[in-house]
Amino acid sequence: MIFRGTDTTALLTEWVMAELVLNPEAQRRLQTELDSAAATIGTCALADSYVARLPYLQAVVKETLRLHPPGPLLSWARLSTSDVHLSNGMVVPAHTTAMVNMWAITHDPTVWSDPLVFKPDRFLEADVDVRGGDLRLAPFGAGRRVCPGKNLGLVTVARWVAELAYRFEWVAEPEHPVDLSEVLKLSCEMKHPLRAKAVPRN
């Protein structure tokens, strides 16, 4: 529980910040949303419940989950106990070890337009449930073995990103450009950890 809940949330936050450094326009839109939320509630401490209601912040987190799902292969070592007939006609025979390649689904051009482009707006145009209700984007799995920490994970990452983006502007370091190469360890990590400058915002 502790292991599954720590690296995933830390890695997702790192991926979000990397995308925000690479996409300054998205970063500015997010900061505008956070500034206006802070002005509305009269404090810079955005409560968890409030953060969950910021549409652009949620869209940024969802788009990062789509591009960089921390758990790209779902269902490690699940065994089919009987023949399973899929809707496309394929059969998974009994006693087969099966995994779902969620990374492939979230990068499939027949499922997502411009799948390699960071476009949080796609989640403003359509409400996509990332908690297991929509198999186009199920970064927490789905069904009986769905991640039990999905709500905690989502609110934690949104909260961290909100704080980081509200308090600082994040800019690339020319000598260490952001590199989105991935490496699959127990989770999907940045091959070259993020390096960026945090400039305090006034």
Ligand code: HEM
């Ligand atoms: C952004 C954060 C997170 C992501 C992306 C994530 C993703 C996942 C994925 C993909 C699975 C496997 C689902 C499957 O095999 O079908 C999983 C399982 C699991 N997660 Fe998470 N998780 C996150 C946060 C958390 C947190 C915060 C906790 C606990 C506090 C947690 C605890 C677990 C546990 C215990 C399992 C195993 C469930 C089982 O096998 O029945 N996760 N998670």
